[in-house]
Amino acid sequence: xxxxxxxxxxxxxxxxxxxxxxxxxxxxxxxxxxxxxxxxxxxxxxxxxxxxxxxxxxxxxxxxxxxxxxxxxxxxxxxxxxxxxxxxxxxxxxxxxxxxxxxxxxxxxxxxxxxxxxxxxxxxxxxxxxxxxxxxxxxxxxxxxxxxxxxxxxxxxxxxxxxxxxxxxxxxxxxxxxxxxxxxxxxxxxxxxxxxxxxxxxxxxxxxxxxxxxxxxxxxxxxxxxxxxxxxxxxxxxxxxxxxxxxxxxxxxxxxxxxxxxxxxxxxxxxxxxxxxxxxxxxxxxxxxxxxxxxxxxxxxxxxxxxxxxxxxxxxxxxxxxxxxxxxxxxxxxxxxxxxxxxxxxxxxxxxxxxxxxxxxxxxxxxxxxxxxxxxxxxxxxxxxxxxxxxxxxxxxxxxxxxxxxxxxxxxxxxxxxxx
Numbered sequence: 001x002x003x004x005x006x007x008x009x010x011x012x013x014x015x016x017x018x019x020x021x022x023x024x025x026x027x028x029x030x031x032x033x034x035x036x037x038x039x040x041x042x043x044x045x046x047x048x049x050x051x052x053x054x055x056x057x058x059x060x061x062x063x064x065x066x067x068x069x070x071x072x073x074x075x076x077x078x079x080x081x082x083x084x085x086x087x088x089x090x091x092x093x094x095x096x097x098x099x100x101x102x103x104x105x106x107x108x109x110x111x112x113x114x115x116x117x118x119x120x121x122x123x124x125x126x127x128x129x130x131x132x133x134x135x136x137x138x139x140x141x142x143x144x145x146x147x148x149x150x151x152x153x154x155x156x157x158x159x160x161x162x163x164x165x166x167x168x169x170x171x172x173x174x175x176x177x178x179x180x181x182x183x184x185x186x187x188x189x190x191x192x193x194x195x196x197x198x199x200x201x202x203x204x205x206x207x208x209x210x211x212x213x214x215x216x217x218x219x220x221x222x223x224x225x226x227x228x229x230x231x232x233x234x235x236x237x238x239x240x241x242x243x244x245x246x247x248x249x250x251x252x253x254x255x256x257x258x259x260x261x262x263x264x265x266x267x268x269x270x271x272x273x274x275x276x277x278x279x280x281x282x283x284x285x286x287x288x289x290x291x292x293x294x295x296x297x298x299x300x301x302x303x304x305x306x307x308x309x310x311x312x313x314x315x316x317x318x319x320x321x322x323x324x325x326x327x328x329x330x331x332x333x334x335x336x337x338x339x340x341x342x343x344x345x346x347x348x349x350x351x352x353x354x355x356x357x358x359x360x361x362x363x364x365x366x367x368x369x370x371x372x373x374x375x376x377x378x379x380x381x382x383x384x385x386x387x388x389x390x391x392x393x394x395x396x397x398x399x400x401x402x403x404x405x406x407x408x409x410x411x412x413x414x415x416x417x418x419x420x
Contacts, residue, residue, distance in 0.1 A: 004073035004420050008100035008381075009064065010370065011057020011107055012083030012090075016049055016190050016394040018149070021197075023047030023396070042391075042399040052400035053393040054083065057106035060409055064416070072416035076100050080370060083107075084190055086123045086300075086331020090370040095377040102344050102419065103383040104412065105371050109154070109390035111404045112352065116345055116384060117364035118372055119153070119280075120309060120335035121302040123191050124316055126264065128256045128325035130295045132247040135181045138209040139241040140202040142170070142216070144187075146233035149196030151394050152284030152300050153367025156194070157268050159230040163187050163198035164288040164297075166223060166236070168261025174215045175258065180204040181248035182257065184290055191286035191300040192368070193394045198288065202238070203246050213238060249295075256323045257295060261285075264297065264316055272304060279366040280304050281312060302366055306335060336372035336383065338364065344382045344415075351415050355407065386411075 017027040025033070025048055033046040044050055061077040064070060076098055080089030108115050144163045164187040171182065181203045188195030204212045220236035227234055249257065265283050272280040280303060287298040299316070303309035313329065320327045339345075345362065352360045371383040388404035391397070 001071060001073045001420055005101035006074040006076060006099045007072070007416060007419060008076045008078055008098070008103045009061040010078040010080070010103060010105050010374070011054045011061065012080045012370065013055070013058055014081050014084050015051030015053065015055065016084050016193050018189060018193070018394060018396050019048040020396045021145075036402070037399070041403065042401055044399040048396055049394060050398040050400060052390050052398060053109055054107045056388060056400065056405060060106055060412060063409065064413065070413055070416065072413075073419050074099070083370060084192060086191070087333045087368050087370055087373055088331055090373040091331065091333065093374070093377065095374065098378065100378070101381055103371060103374060103381050104344070105369060105383060105385040106387050106412070107369065108385045108387040109393055111389035111401070111408065112356070112358065113361045113363060114345065114348055114384055114386045115365050115369060116342065116362050117338040118336040118369040119302045119304045119366050120306055120333055120372065121300060121368050122309070122313065122332040123298060123330045124301050124313060125296055125298045125328045125330070126260060126316065126320040126325055127294045127296050127327065128253070128260065128320070128323060130253050130290060130293060131250045133250050134245050135203045135248045136245040137203045137205045138243050139246055140204065140212070141239045141241060142200045142202050143197070143237045143239070144199075145197040146235040147196035147231050149194045149395050150392065151367065152192045152194050152282070152286065153302060153365065156282045156284060156366070157279050160194055161223070161227050161231045161234060162266065162285060163195040164285045165261065165266055167198045167200060167288070168258065170216075170219055170236075171254075171258040172262045174212070174219055178204070178211045178215045179208055180212050182254050183246050183248045185288065186290065187288040188286045190394070191298045192284065193286055194284060195286055195288070196395070201246060203248050206243065209240070213240070253295075256325070259323055260297060260320070260325070264299070264319060265312060266299070269312065270308070278364065281308050282366065283312065302368070304335060304364070304366065333368055334372045334376050336369055336375060339382065342382050342384070344384045347415055347418055348384055348386065348411075351418065352411055355411055355414065
């Protein structure tokens, strides 16, 4: 099939590394512990995320390249890095030696739902000074957890709680009635994963200790009631340690931290007017950290509207500068716009229906897809994004449906044979 258009098989090789609190795997140096569910239908990793998003795309491509019996056009296999932290690999990709006119991006996690467009986005990080002072008193460890987390593009609209935002709310509301100081804190792992845990050190005077414990319990009850449906396993614990001294944020720094957590936009800002079930613009405060001289907040910003995205980023820049902070923008990626005359979309849809007896759903997504960046570098390339069924990606509950993996591999090979 040498006369056919060259086809790109594309996926990313990085994963969101998440593990359960009691898991002893070092995900920087050790392999995962894959297993199959008792019903034989799903593969997962014990105690950690699986990385099926997007390891399965690479597995598909390698299997196709290794099979000399398949009929297909010329192929280019493109494996990118750093997709999960802002599509950075695709942004840095040199496409000058690539000849593909069709792109199969195998990075969707819903079987039978083909992506034909995506939102643009960027990673925004706000920094503010974090001077410390020594404060004596009762030391507490605050832990917020038990949250579902999830992908900030695919699941931002499901009403799940953000552990970093709950921490900010704790500082603002409990701080109104009880005097305490904030020491070290951290929450979240990736800007595009809804954080399911946040921890902090608090210091209160002996006279305020009981008030703080009571206020924390009341606050926990309020949040638990508000999120009873979407976060049934939510917990907030305040564990008393010892009475000593610790380094805490100065008063001004603590006020700045609280103000930014309280007032920087986050969550769903607008749904799409033409498609009320789809998110148009959203933000996710994915990472909260205290460094030596500054604290930082990292957001994943997404929008199907380029102008609306720029307006949100301006609001964030202005507020950060207003409180004496600085900001950085990275991983800015374009929108992948719907193409009316897509050959690959038609062939994929027809082949899926032949294979399953059902028509696929063709839709866009409120998340970053590498198609947009590759299309920007290779104008005119005909793109589609699809993949086998996954559940709870970017969490330790992630799993991949085995039958769906087989079905979508067969779909891919049949489509390749048709692209004459």
